[in-house]
Amino acid sequence: MLDNVIVGALHRTANVAMARSHAEEILAKLGLAWKRDLPAAALTLPDQKRLEVARALATKPKLLLLDEAMAGLRPTECDEMVAVLREINQRDGITILLIEHVMRAVMALAEKLIVLHHGGIVGQGTPGDVARQPAVVASYLGESSEL
């Protein structure tokens, strides 16, 4: 696991010792420090997802693009990932753009929601506002949405 994150850190430095130190810091932030020596393939799905985020964070991004990072997670696991991403955004000030289908996570995290349909933007705004926009309800959320 640590080696995976070091690969991300080496994006910013050629110094392996510095990359290792940064990778260890990231793993600690994400609560993965004690699993650092486990093979990535041996991790549970939630931990693999968290490792993906750790690897990306190790590159010291200004903007984190996450493509369906919640896919396959159970609701409680999804909530844990929500907490991780919220902390990254609020504590570290990293801007996050989520591309996500898990509405539980979207509604918990997003301060701004952009809805695409047939290649065009049919709605954007706060989650509460967007959920009431007729074009969004018709194209994506559906009339029975509880959002």
Place this chain on the structure above:
Amino acid sequence: MNVLLEVTNLSLNYGGAAALAGVSLQIYKGEMVALIGANLRSFAPSPASSGRLPAGSLSPGAISSDSNPMRFAISASARSPKAASYLQH
């Protein structure tokens, strides 16, 4: 608030289907933004397409980061120091 990522009039087609049709959006520094949309089965205008754009395939339009234009005409340029992409499990 400062604009961190700006996408202007971006289009992407898969075969005859428009995945992105002249999309423009702005992401401000510190924001947490979600992009959602239906993933259709075959001709899929998918929100995931927008995420993949900076990693490779592109179309007319423009992407800028911190007001600096970013060009991703080929996947090799997406490996520049300004953009990192990691495959997911």
